[in-house]
Amino acid sequence: MxxxxxxxxxxxxxxxxxxxxxxxxxxGCLLGTLIGVLPGIGPIPTIAMLLPITFGLEPLxxxxxxxxIYYGAQYGGSTTSILVNIPGEAGSIVTCLDGHAMxxxxxxxxxxxxAALGSFLAGCVGTVFIAAFGPPLAAIAQEFxxxxxxxxxxxxxxxxxxxxxxxVLKAVGMVLVGLLLGLVGTDVNSGLTRYTFGVSELWxxxxxxxxxxxxxxxxxxxxxxxQPTLPRPQFSAKMRDLWPGAKDFSESWRAVLRGTALGSxxxxxxxxxxxxxxxxxxxxxxxxxxxxxxxxxxxxxxxxGPESANNAAAQTSFIPLLTLGLPSNAIMxxxxxxxxxxGIQPGSAVMTKRPDLFWGMVASMWIGNLMLLVINLPLIGIxxxxxxxxxxxxxxxxxxxxxxxxxxTNTNIAQLVLCAVxxxxxYILLRFGCEPAPLVLGFILGPLMEENLRRSLVISRGDPxxxxxxxxxxxxxAATVAIVVLIVLPQFRRTREEAFQE
Amino acid sequence: MLRVRSPQDLGAGLVFTxxxxxxxxxGTDLTFGTAARMGPGFFPVxxxxxxxxxxxxxxxxxxxVEGPPIEPVQLRPISFIVAAILIFGFLxxxxxxxxxxxxxxxxxxxxxxxxxxxxxxxxxxxLAMFTVLVFVYLxxxxxxxxxxx
Amino acid sequence: MKLDxxxxxxxxxxxxxxxxxQGTMPTGAQAQAYPNxxxxxxxxxxxGSGADVLVRHFAEKLRPIANRTxxxxxxxxxxxxxAMEYVARAKPDGYTIFVxxxxxxxxxxxxxxxxxxxxxxxxxxxxxxxRQPFMLVVDAKGPYKTVADLTEAMRKKGDKATYASAAPTGxxxxxxxxxxxxxxxxxxxxKTAPDSLNEMLSGKVDYGMHDPVFSLAxxxxxxxxxxxxxxxxxxxxxxxxxxxxxxxxxxxxxxxWAAMLPAGTPRPIIDKVNQWFTxxxxxxxxxxxxxxxxxxxxxxxxxxAQALFLKAIKDWGDYVRLAKIMPxx
Numbered sequence: 001m002x003x004x005x006x007x008x009x010x011x012x013x014x015x016x017x018x019x020x021x022x023x024x025x026x027x028g029c030l031l032g033t034l035i036g037v038l039p040g041i042g043p044i045p046t047i048a049m050l051l052p053i054t055f056g057l058e059p060l061x062x063x064x065x066x067x068x069i070y071y072g073a074q075y076g077g078s079t080t081s082i083l084v085n086i087p088g089e090a091g092s093i094v095t096c097l098d099g100h101a102m103x104x105x106x107x108x109x110x111x112x113x114x115a116a117l118g119s120f121l122a123g124c125v126g127t128v129f130i131a132a133f134g135p136p137l138a139a140i141a142q143e144f145x146x147x148x149x150x151x152x153x154x155x156x157x158x159x160x161x162x163x164x165x166x167x168v169l170k171a172v173g174m175v176l177v178g179l180l181l182g183l184v185g186t187d188v189n190s191g192l193t194r195y196t197f198g199v200s201e202l203w204x205x206x207x208x209x210x211x212x213x214x215x216x217x218x219x220x221x222x223x224x225x226x227q228p229t230l231p232r233p234q235f236s237a238k239m240r241d242l243w244p245g246a247k248d249f250s251e252s253w254r255a256v257l258r259g260t261a262l263g264s265x266x267x268x269x270x271x272x273x274x275x276x277x278x279x280x281x282x283x284x285x286x287x288x289x290x291x292x293x294x295x296x297x298x299x300x301x302x303x304x305g306p307e308s309a310n311n312a313a314a315q316t317s318f319i320p321l322l323t324l325g326l327p328s329n330a331i332m333x334x335x336x337x338x339x340x341x342x343g344i345q346p347g348s349a350v351m352t353k354r355p356d357l358f359w360g361m362v363a364s365m366w367i368g369n370l371m372l373l374v375i376n377l378p379l380i381g382i383x384x385x386x387x388x389x390x391x392x393x394x395x396x397x398x399x400x401x402x403x404x405x406x407x408x409t410n411t412n413i414a415q416l417v418l419c420a421v422x423x424x425x426x427y428i429l430l431r432f433g434c435e436p437a438p439l440v441l442g443f444i445l446g447p448l449m450e451e452n453l454r455r456s457l458v459i460s461r462g463d464p465x466x467x468x469x470x471x472x473x474x475x476x477x478a479a480t481v482a483i484v485v486l487i488v489l490p491q492f493r494r495t496r497e498e499a500f501q502e
Numbered sequence: 503m504l505r506v507r508s509p510q511d512l513g514a515g516l517v518f519t520x521x522x523x524x525x526x527x528x529g530t531d532l533t534f535g536t537a538a539r540m541g542p543g544f545f546p547v548x549x550x551x552x553x554x555x556x557x558x559x560x561x562x563x564x565x566x567v568e569g570p571p572i573e574p575v576q577l578r579p580i581s582f583i584v585a586a587i588l589i590f591g592f593l594x595x596x597x598x599x600x601x602x603x604x605x606x607x608x609x610x611x612x613x614x615x616x617x618x619x620x621x622x623x624x625x626x627x628x629l630a631m632f633t634v635l636v637f638v639y640l641x642x643x644x645x646x647x648x649x650x651x
Numbered sequence: 652m653k654l655d656x657x658x659x660x661x662x663x664x665x666x667x668x669x670x671x672x673q674g675t676m677p678t679g680a681q682a683q684a685y686p687n688x689x690x691x692x693x694x695x696x697x698x699g700s701g702a703d704v705l706v707r708h709f710a711e712k713l714r715p716i717a718n719r720t721x722x723x724x725x726x727x728x729x730x731x732x733x734a735m736e737y738v739a740r741a742k743p744d745g746y747t748i749f750v751x752x753x754x755x756x757x758x759x760x761x762x763x764x765x766x767x768x769x770x771x772x773x774x775x776x777x778x779x780x781x782r783q784p785f786m787l788v789v790d791a792k793g794p795y796k797t798v799a800d801l802t803e804a805m806r807k808k809g810d811k812a813t814y815a816s817a818a819p820t821g822x823x824x825x826x827x828x829x830x831x832x833x834x835x836x837x838x839x840x841x842k843t844a845p846d847s848l849n850e851m852l853s854g855k856v857d858y859g860m861h862d863p864v865f866s867l868a869x870x871x872x873x874x875x876x877x878x879x880x881x882x883x884x885x886x887x888x889x890x891x892x893x894x895x896x897x898x899x900x901x902x903x904x905x906x907x908w909a910a911m912l913p914a915g916t917p918r919p920i921i922d923k924v925n926q927w928f929t930x931x932x933x934x935x936x937x938x939x940x941x942x943x944x945x946x947x948x949x950x951x952x953x954x955x956a957q958a959l960f961l962k963a964i965k966d967w968g969d970y971v972r973l974a975k976i977m978p979x980x
Contacts, residue, residue, distance in 0.1 A: 055711065142852065191979065201728055201733065204728050409698075411724060
C-alpha cells in the first residue's frame with residue numbers, strides 16, 4: 001500500500017506539474033482569490049461565476065483550475081472575514097469573531113498570516129488524508145444513518161451555545177430562533193410547507209446567503225456608520241509588522257493541529273460537516289484556553305483553529321465526491337456538475353479508469369495550497385493597504401458587492417428583500433445584546449436535525465431507542481450530555497457566587 | 503412603576519416572546535402528530551414554546567437584574583442602507599446594473615450626514631464601470647447591464 | 652492636465668452613453684433577423700445541479716449554431732415554479748428559452764393548490780429533448796434480482812417494508828407499485844436521492860424509487876441494482892433493463908425535457924428554436940450525453956410536442972390523485 005501510494009502520487013505530480021497545468025492552477029488560484037476577496041462574494045457565488053471559464057479546457061486542466069478557484073475563494077473569503085467582518089460562507093463566521101477583532105487592534109497582518117499558514121498546513125494534511133485514507137474514510141461516512149446524523153446535529157447545536165461570549169440564555173434563544181427560521185419552507189417528511197405565507201420564494205426555505213450577509217455584513221456596515229467618526233484602520237504597512245510574532249506562533253500552532261484534526265474528520269460527513277468543523281474548532285479552543293475571556297476580543301487561536309479546520313474540511317469534503325461520487329455539500333455539488341460537464345462520472349471508477357485524473361487532482365490540491373500561500377503572503381500587504389482607503393469610499397463598494405453576490409446567485413428581488421429584513425432584524429437583536437452567530441448555526445443544523453429525527457422515527461416505527469442502539473449515535477449523544485454538563489456546572493457556580501455576593 | 507434594570511434583557515425578552523408567539527400562531531394549523539410519529543407542526547410548536555419561555559425569563563431578568571443600557575438607535579444609517587439595497591433590487595431589472603450601482607452608492611453615501619455629492623457620484627460611476635465590466639462582461643452573470651431587456 | 656472632478660464625471664457619462672448605444676437594441680427590431688440579441692436559457696435549478704449541467708450542455712451547443720451569446724440563468728426555487736412564472740411572463744420574442752422537464756411543468760399544475768401559471772395556456776413547446784424513466788433500485792448486495800423477488804419479499808414483510816423516495820415522481824411510482832401488488836410498504840422521504848443511499852445499504856430501507864442519474868451512477872459503482880424502469884417501453888440507452896410493465900406492474904411514467912417558449916411567440920421563431928434543438932439532439936455527442944443521464948433522445952415537431960404536453964397535464968392530474976399527494980399552498 002505504501003509503495004502504491006508513492007507511485008500514485010508520482011503519477012499525479014507528473015501529470016499536474018506540467019507548465020500548462022501549473023499555469024491553470026495559478027490562474028485558478030488568482031481568480032478565486034480576487035473574486036473571493038470581494039466582500040459578500042463567498043466561495044459558492046465565486047465558483048458558480050468562474051465555472052464556465054473552465055469549460056473549454058481538457059478535463060485534468062479544468063479540474064485543476066477549478067480546485068484552484070475553490071481554494072482561492074476560501075482564502076479570499078477568510079481575508080474578507082478578517083479585514084471587513086463579512087463572512088462569505090458559514091465556516092468564515094467564526095473567523096470574523098476574533099479575526100476582525102485582531103484587525104481592529106492593528107494585527108490584521110498577523111491574523112491573515114496565521115490563517116494562511118494554518119490553512120496551508122491543514123491543506124497538506126487533508127491532501128494526505130485523501131491520498132492515503134480516502135476509501136476507508138468514505139466507508140466510515142457511509143455508516144452514518146439518520147439517527148447518527150441527528151445525534152451529530154444535536155452535538156453541533158450544543159456547541160453553538162459555548163460559542164457565544166455573552167449571556168448563555170440569549171445564546172440559547174438565538175439558537176432556537178435560528179432553528180425556527182430553518183424550518184421555513186417545505187417539510188421533507190410530509191411535503192407540506194411551513195411558514196411560507198404563500199410566498200413561493202420561501203418554498204425552499206430561506207436562502208443562506210441573504211441571511212448571513214444581512215445579519216453580519218449589512219449590520220456591520222450600519223454599526224460602523226453609527227460611530228461619530230468612521231473607522232480608521234490602524235494598520236502599519238511595514239512588512240515586519242504584518243508578520244506574526246513568536247508569541248503568535250507559539251499560541252497558535254497547537255490550535256492549528258487540533259483544527260486540522262477536527263476538520264479532516266468532519267469534512268467527510270455530508271451536509272454541514274465543514275461548517276461544523278469551524279464552529280467546533282472555535283468552541284474547542286475557547287473551552288480549553290487558559291483564559292477564555294480573550295475570545296471574541298482577538299485571541300489568535302480563534303483564528304488559527306477554525307481556519308485550519310475549514311481548510312482541512314474543504315479538502316476532505318472531496319473524499320465522498322471522488323471516491324463515492326456523492327457530493328457532500330453545495331460546493332461539491334458544483335464540482336460534480338463541472339466534472340460531469342467534462343464527461344467525467346465522479347466515483348470510484350475515476351480512480352481505476354483514469355488514475356491520472358484522480359491523482360493529478362490530488363497532487364494539484366497540494367500545489368494549489370502552496371501557490372495560495374505564496375500568493376497570499378505578499379498580498380497581505382496589499383489587502384491591508386486597500387483597507388486604508390477611507391471608509392466613506394469603501395463601504396458603498398462593500399455594499400454593492402454584497403448585493404451583487406446575493407442577486408447574482410439567484411436573480412430574484414425576494415433575496416434582496418430578505419437580506420434587508422435580516423439586516424433590520426440583526427440590528428435590533430444586536431441592540432438587545434444577542435449575537436447572530438448561534439442563530440446561524442441553529443439555522444443550518446436545525447432543519448437537518450429535525451429531518452433526521454423524524455425520519456429515524458418513521459423507519460424505526462416510533463421506537464426512540466434507535467438513537468441509543470446505534471453505536472455512533474450513542475457515542476455522540478453521550479458526548480453531548482458531557483458538554484452540556486460542562487456548560488451548566490460553571491453557570492451554577494457563578495450564579496451561586498453572584499447570589500453570595502448580593 | 504417598575505424600574506427596568508436591564509433594558510437590553512427586557513428588549514431581548516420581548517423580541518423572543520413576540521417571535522415565539524408568531525411561530526405558535528402560524529404553526530398551529532400544521533398537524534402536531536405524536537412523539538413517535540411527529541407531524542410537521544411538532545417542532546414549530548415545540549420551538550415556539552421554548553422561545554416564549556426564554557423570552558419571559560429574559561424579560562423578568564430585565565426587570566430584576568442590573569444590565570447595560572440600550573445604545574440609542576440612529577435612524578439615518580439603517581434607513582439609507584436598507585433603502586439602497588431595496589432600490590437596487592427593485593430597479594436592477596428595469597434600468598440595469600450600471601445605473602443601479604450609481605443609485606446604490608448615492609443612497610449609501612447619504613447614510614452619513616457629511617456627504618460630498620460630486621465625490622459620491624464619481625465613486626458610483628467608478629463602481630458601476632468596474633462591476634459591469636467584471637460581472638457582466640467578464641464573468642457573464644445574468645445581470646442586465648443596461649435597461650431595455 | 653488637471654483631474655477636475657466635473658471633467659471626469661462628464662467623461663464617464665459620455666463613455667456610458669457610447670456603451671449604451673452599442674448595447675441591447677430595443678425590441679422593435681425583434682421580428683427582423685432573429686436572433687439578433689443574446690439568448691438566455693432559463694434553468695429552474697441551482698448552478699452545478701444535474702439540471703444545470705444539462706442546460707449548460709445545450710447552451711454550449713447552441714452558441715455556435717445560433718451564432719449568438721447564450722447565457723444560462725438560474726432561477727431556482729419552489730420546485731420550478733419561480734422559473735415557470737418568470738418565463739410565462741417573459742416577452743415572447745424567442746430570447747428567453749425555458750429548458751426544463753415538460754412533465755414537471757405538467758405535474759406542478761396538480762401539486763400546488765394555486766399553480767402560478769396555467770401551463771397549457773402559458774407555454775409553447777418548441778422542441779422536446781429527451782425522455783427518461785424513474786427506476787426501482789435495491790441494494791446490490793441484496794437477494795432481489797427481479798421485481799417479482801422484491802414483491803414476494805415485501806408482501807411477507809407486511810407493513811415493516813420501507814421504501815425511499817426523493818421526488819413526487821418517486822412517490823407516484825411507489826404508490827402505483829403498492830396499488831397493483833397490494834404490498835404495504837411505508838414511504839420514507841429524503842431531500843435528495845443520495846441522502847437515502849446509506850440507509851438503503853444498511854438494510855433499513857428495502858427499496859427506492861429514484862431518478863435515473865443517481866440510479867445509474869450507483870449501479871455503475873456496484874452499490875445498487877436497478878430492477879426496472881418506469882417507462883412503458885425499454886430505453887435505447889439501457890435496453891437490458893426491464894420495464895415495470897413487463898414485470899407485472901403496468902405503468903408509463905416518462906419524464907421528458909423540452910425547450911419551451913412563452914405562449915404567443917411567433918411561429919417562425921418557434922420553428923427556428925425547434926430546428927436548433929433538433930440539430931443538437933441529433934448529434935452523437937448529445938446522444939451520448941443524454942444516455943449518460945439515463946435517457947433517450949426525443950425529437951418531435953412543435954405541434955406534436957405540444958399535444959404530448961397537454962396530454963401530460965391531464966395524466967399527471969390522475970397520477971397525483973392516485974398517489975394521494977396533497978397539493979401544497
